[in-house]
Amino acid sequence: MEIIDRGWQDSFNFANQPLPQDAVHALLDTPFDPTWRSRLQRAAKAAPEFGFSxxxxxxxxxxxxxxxxxxxxSPDLDVPLNAPASSRLLxxxxxxxLHxxxxxxxxxxxxxxxxxxRPLPQMDEALHxxxxxxxxxxxxxxxxxxxxMHCFPLRSTQGNVLRNYPRNxxxxxxxxxxxxAGKSGVVHARDYRGRDVIAAYRPMGDTGLGTVLKIDSAELYQPLAATLWELPAILLPLMTMGFLLLRLQVMPLVRKMAEEIGEREKAEKYIRFLAYHDALTGLPNRLQIQERFDQAADCAQRNGSRLALVFLDLDGFKRINDSLGHSAGDAVLKEAAARLRDSVRNGDTVSRQGGDEFLILLTDLGDDAVITKIMDQILTRQMAPFHCEGIDLSTSVSMGIAVYPDDGRDFETLLKKAxxxxxxxxxxxxxxxxxxxPQMSLDVIEHLQIYHGLRRAIDRDEFVLYYQPQIDLASGRITGAEALLRWQEPERGLVTPGRFIAIAEESGLITPIGEWVLEEACRQAAAWCQMGVSNLVVAVNISAVQFLRGNLDDxxxxALERSGLAADLLELxxxxSALIHNTENTLGVVRRLKSLGVKLSIDDFGTGYSNLAYLRRFAVDKIKIDQSFVRDMLxxxxxxxxxRAIIQMARTLNLKTIAEGVEHERTLDALRRCQCDEVQGYHIxxxxxxxxxxxxxLTWREGWIHTAEGGKRAKC
Ligand SMILES: Nc1nc2c(ncn2[C@@H]2O[C@@H]3COP(=O)(O)O[C@H]4[C@@H](O)[C@H](n5cnc6c(=O)[nH]c(N)nc65)O[C@@H]4COP(=O)(O)O[C@H]3[C@H]2O)c(=O)[nH]1
Structure with a gap:
C-alpha cells in the first residue's frame, strides 16, 4: 500500500514542482512556445531519476x-485502484x-x-x-x-495472471x-487449487486490492502427519507390553506431537509477525511505523505537540556488503538496528525500510533541541567499532528530519521531505x-538537471580544460600546469567543478569524465611539448571514486600511449582520502603508475588524515599545501x-612542496622564506x-622556451 501511495505522491510532487507548474501554466496561453516546451521536456527527462519509466x-x-x-x-492485467484516485496497477x-x-x-x-x-520491483520481490x-x-x-476477482501472478501460477477467477x-x-471484503486475519481454508492451506489475509490499504500470504497445510504439518502415521503401528505392540513400555515409548511420541503442535502455532505466529516486522532485524516494518505515525499524528493534533520522522541511511554499507559479503552486511544491519533501538526513547519507533535504510518516528517533541540531542546520540553510538567475522567494523549514518506539522501532516509528505x-x-x-x-526541493531538481546534463556532456563535447601555472620559487620558472575541468553547459554557461564533481562521483560518471580529462590533458601537454616547451608537467586531479572503482592505471x-607524452611529464x-581506503588494491595501482614513471602529488594536504606512513609507502613526489592554510598564513x-611544519617534514622525506591559493605578493615572500618549492594561485x-x-x-620568461631549432629539444 505504502509503495502505491508513495508512487502516487511522487508523481504529484514531481508534477507540482515550480518548473513543470510554470511551464504548463505558460503553455496554457501559448501552447507552442519553444522555450517553455523545451523546459518542460527537460523536466520530463528527469523522470528516470524519480523512478518513472x-x-x-x-x-x-x-x-x-x-x-x-x-x-x-497491452499489459496482461490492468486494474484501477480506488485510492489514490486515477491510479492503475498493471x-x-x-x-x-503503477500508472x-x-x-x-x-x-x-x-x-x-x-x-x-513507475515499475514497482518491491512488489515483484514480494511475490518471490x-x-x-x-x-x-x-x-x-x-x-x-x-x-x-483478477489476480496478479503467484509463484505457483508461474507468471500467469488469473482473470475473472471465482472468489468462492x-x-x-x-x-x-x-x-x-476489507478484513484481516488468519484461516485454515482451501485455496484456489483446492488445497488445504493456512493463510494470512489483509486488504491493501484503500486501494481495493487484497493480499494473501499462504502455505500448504500439508507442508506445515508434515512432521506431525508423519508422526501420526507411525502411531498405530507402534501402539498395537505397545498395548501388549504393558504400562511401563507405554510410558517409555508413547509418552515421548505424545510429547513430540505436542511439540509439533507448538511448531505449527509458531509458524502461524511467524506469518502474523512477518506482516508487521522486518524479518532480518525484527524491527517494525514500514506498515507498522506508518500505523503508529497515524495514531501519533491524531494525538499530536489533539494536544498540539510535534513529531519527527527521521530517514536514516548507513554510510558506505554497499562497500561493506560488496567487499565482505552478505553475511557481514546482515551483521552490520542487525548491529545498527540494535544501536538505533538503544538510542531512542521508549515511546519512539525504529523501523527498517529495506536495504540499509531505516525510519525513526520521534513522538511527543518540544523544540528542536530534543531532536538534535537524539540525533547526536545516534551518531555517536553508530560510530563505535564492533567485531564482525574477525575484523573491526565501524559505520556512520546520514539522517534527514521532517517535522510534523511544520513540514507536512501526512506520512508520505514527511517521508519524502526526510x-x-x-x-x-x-x-x-x-x-x-x-x-x-523548502530550498531542498529546488536543490533536488537542480541536482537532477546537472546529473542528466553530465550524462550527455562528453558526447556533446561540452567539457573543456583550463590550466593554471605552477611556478618554481627559486628560479621563477613555470614547472607545471594544473588541468582544471570546466563544463560549458548550454544554458548555464561555464560551470566550475564545485557544482558538478560531487554529482559525477555519486553517479559513477566521474570515471568516463576522468578518462576524458586524462586524455585531453596528456594530448595538450604533448602539443606544448611539440611546440618546444620543455619539461612542463601537467597535473591532473584524480577523484577518490575514480581511483577506487575505475581502472586508473589502464x-x-x-592516455600516455595515444598522446606520446613522456610519463614523467604527467602528475596525478x-x-x-583516496590513498587511505582499500590499501592493498591502492598499493597495486600506485606501484604500476610509479613503475611507468608517472608523478604523484597529494592534493589539499593538511585537511585530511595527514598520515606520514602512506607518503613513504606510496612513494609520493609532492605535497600540495591546502589553500585554506595559505590564505590566512599572514x-x-x-x-x-x-x-612550516609541513614543509620541514616534506624536506625530511625528500618530497617537494607546492602551496596553492597564493593571492598576494606578501604570501609569496613568506612562502619563499619557509623554503616552499613551488607556488600556484591568482597572484600569478x-x-x-x-x-x-x-x-x-610564451610570454612568462624570456629565454625559458627552447625551440627545436634553438638547440635543446623538448622531451615529450
Ligand atoms: N580562492 C582561490 N582559488 C584558487 C586560487 N588559485 C586556484 N584556485 C582554485 O582552487 C582550486 C584548486 O584546485 P583543487 O584544490 O585541485 O580543487 C579542484 C579539484 O578538487 C576539483 N577538480 C577540478 N578539475 C577536476 C578534474 O578534472 N577531476 C576531478 N576529479 N576533480 C577536479 O575541483 C576543485 C575546484 O576546482 P576549481 O573550481 O577549478 O578551483 C581550483 C582553482 O581555480 C587562488 O589564488 N585563490
Missing part, C-alpha cells in the same frame, strides 16, 4: 506537451507497474495533467520472497472484478475473498543530519606554523583556457 505532461485539451520514456503497451512482462494521472495545479486551478508509469517460508508458501495480490470454490470463500534532507546530509560529507527546508597507460593529484600564526594567474595559457607560457 515513462512520463507525459498533458494539456487540459488532452494533447501531449512533453514526454519521455515509453508507456506499457502487470507487464517486466513486472508490476498514475495527477493534476498539475496552481492554487485551486488545474493547469493540466501528468501521466506517469516467500521461498524462505516454505516450498509451498505463496503471496497473492488480487482485485475485485464483480463477483469474481464449492461454496467456500477463498482466503482472498475475506481480504477483498528523504531529501537525508540526501543533503550525505552531500554535506555524511555522518551528520539535516532538517528539511586509463593512464592509454590524489587526495589523502594573519594566523597557527596556519603559518602548520605550513587564474586558471586559463588553452590558448590563453599558451600565450602565458
Amino acid at each position: 515513462a512520463l507525459a505532461f498533458i494539456s487540459l485539451a488532452g494533447s501531449s506537451l512533453a514526454e519521455d520514456g515509453s508507456f506499457a503497451q 502487470w507487464t512482462k517486466h513486472g508490476f507497474v 498514475t494521472r495527477v493534476p498539475v495545479r496552481r492554487q485551486d486551478a488545474v493547469l493540466g495533467f501528468m501521466e506517469a508509469e 520472497d516467500t521461498t524462505h517460508l516454505g516450498e509451498t508458501a505463496d503471496f497473492a495480490i488480487c482485485a475485485a472484478a464483480g463477483e469474481n 470454490i464449492a461454496g467456500q470463500p477463498l482466503p482472498m475473498s475475506h481480504a477483498l 528523504d531529501m534532507a537525508m540526501y543533503q546530509a550525505k552531500d554535506s560529507g555524511r555522518n551528520t543530519y539535516r532538517f528539511h527546508n 586509463s593512464v597507460v592509454r 593529484e590524489l587526495t589523502e 594573519d594566523d600564526p597557527n596556519d603559518a606554523a602548520i605550513i 594567474s587564474e586558471p586559463l583556457p588553452t590558448d590563453q595559457f599558451t600565450r602565458f607560457l
Whole structure:
C-alpha cells in the first residue's frame, strides 16, 4: 500500500514542482512556445531519476506537451485502484507497474495533467520472497472484478495472471475473498487449487486490492502427519507390553506431537509477525511505523505537540556488503538496528525500510533541541567499532528530519521531505543530519538537471580544460600546469567543478569524465611539448571514486600511449582520502603508475588524515599545501606554523612542496622564506583556457622556451 501511495505522491510532487507548474501554466496561453516546451521536456527527462519509466505532461485539451520514456503497451492485467484516485496497477512482462494521472495545479486551478508509469520491483520481490517460508508458501495480490476477482501472478501460477477467477470454490470463500471484503486475519481454508492451506489475509490499504500470504497445510504439518502415521503401528505392540513400555515409548511420541503442535502455532505466529516486522532485524516494518505515525499524528493534533520522522541511511554499507559479503552486511544491519533501538526513547519507533535504510518516528517533541540531542546520540553510538567475522567494523549514518506539522501532516509528505534532507546530509560529507527546508526541493531538481546534463556532456563535447601555472620559487620558472575541468553547459554557461564533481562521483560518471580529462590533458601537454616547451608537467586531479572503482592505471597507460607524452611529464593529484581506503588494491595501482614513471602529488594536504606512513609507502613526489592554510598564513600564526611544519617534514622525506591559493605578493615572500618549492594561485594567474595559457607560457620568461631549432629539444 505504502509503495502505491508513495508512487502516487511522487508523481504529484514531481508534477507540482515550480518548473513543470510554470511551464504548463505558460503553455496554457501559448501552447507552442519553444522555450517553455523545451523546459518542460527537460523536466520530463528527469523522470528516470524519480523512478518513472515513462512520463507525459498533458494539456487540459488532452494533447501531449512533453514526454519521455515509453508507456506499457497491452499489459496482461490492468486494474484501477480506488485510492489514490486515477491510479492503475498493471502487470507487464517486466513486472508490476503503477500508472498514475495527477493534476498539475496552481492554487485551486488545474493547469493540466501528468501521466506517469513507475515499475514497482518491491512488489515483484514480494511475490518471490516467500521461498524462505516454505516450498509451498505463496503471496497473492488480487482485485475485485464483480463477483469474481483478477489476480496478479503467484509463484505457483508461474507468471500467469488469473482473470475473472471465482472468489468462492464449492461454496467456500477463498482466503482472498475475506481480504477483498476489507478484513484481516488468519484461516485454515482451501485455496484456489483446492488445497488445504493456512493463510494470512489483509486488504491493501484503500486501494481495493487484497493480499494473501499462504502455505500448504500439508507442508506445515508434515512432521506431525508423519508422526501420526507411525502411531498405530507402534501402539498395537505397545498395548501388549504393558504400562511401563507405554510410558517409555508413547509418552515421548505424545510429547513430540505436542511439540509439533507448538511448531505449527509458531509458524502461524511467524506469518502474523512477518506482516508487521522486518524479518532480518525484527524491527517494525514500514506498515507498522506508518500505523503508529497515524495514531501519533491524531494525538499530536489533539494536544498540539510535534513529531519527527527521521530517514536514516548507513554510510558506505554497499562497500561493506560488496567487499565482505552478505553475511557481514546482515551483521552490520542487525548491529545498527540494535544501536538505533538503544538510542531512542521508549515511546519512539525504529523501523527498517529495506536495504540499509531505516525510519525513526520521534513522538511527543518540544523544540528542536530534543531532536538534535537524539540525533547526536545516534551518531555517536553508530560510530563505535564492533567485531564482525574477525575484523573491526565501524559505520556512520546520514539522517534527514521532517517535522510534523511544520513540514507536512501526512506520512508520505514527511517521508519524502526526510528523504531529501537525508540526501543533503550525505552531500554535506555524511555522518551528520539535516532538517528539511523548502530550498531542498529546488536543490533536488537542480541536482537532477546537472546529473542528466553530465550524462550527455562528453558526447556533446561540452567539457573543456583550463590550466593554471605552477611556478618554481627559486628560479621563477613555470614547472607545471594544473588541468582544471570546466563544463560549458548550454544554458548555464561555464560551470566550475564545485557544482558538478560531487554529482559525477555519486553517479559513477566521474570515471568516463576522468578518462576524458586524462586524455585531453596528456594530448595538450604533448602539443606544448611539440611546440618546444620543455619539461612542463601537467597535473591532473584524480577523484577518490575514480581511483577506487575505475581502472586508473589502464586509463593512464592509454592516455600516455595515444598522446606520446613522456610519463614523467604527467602528475596525478590524489587526495589523502583516496590513498587511505582499500590499501592493498591502492598499493597495486600506485606501484604500476610509479613503475611507468608517472608523478604523484597529494592534493589539499593538511585537511585530511595527514598520515606520514602512506607518503613513504606510496612513494609520493609532492605535497600540495591546502589553500585554506595559505590564505590566512599572514594573519594566523597557527596556519603559518602548520605550513612550516609541513614543509620541514616534506624536506625530511625528500618530497617537494607546492602551496596553492597564493593571492598576494606578501604570501609569496613568506612562502619563499619557509623554503616552499613551488607556488600556484591568482597572484600569478587564474586558471586559463588553452590558448590563453599558451600565450602565458610564451610570454612568462624570456629565454625559458627552447625551440627545436634553438638547440635543446623538448622531451615529450
Ligand atoms: N580562492 C582561490 N582559488 C584558487 C586560487 N588559485 C586556484 N584556485 C582554485 O582552487 C582550486 C584548486 O584546485 P583543487 O584544490 O585541485 O580543487 C579542484 C579539484 O578538487 C576539483 N577538480 C577540478 N578539475 C577536476 C578534474 O578534472 N577531476 C576531478 N576529479 N576533480 C577536479 O575541483 C576543485 C575546484 O576546482 P576549481 O573550481 O577549478 O578551483 C581550483 C582553482 O581555480 C587562488 O589564488 N585563490
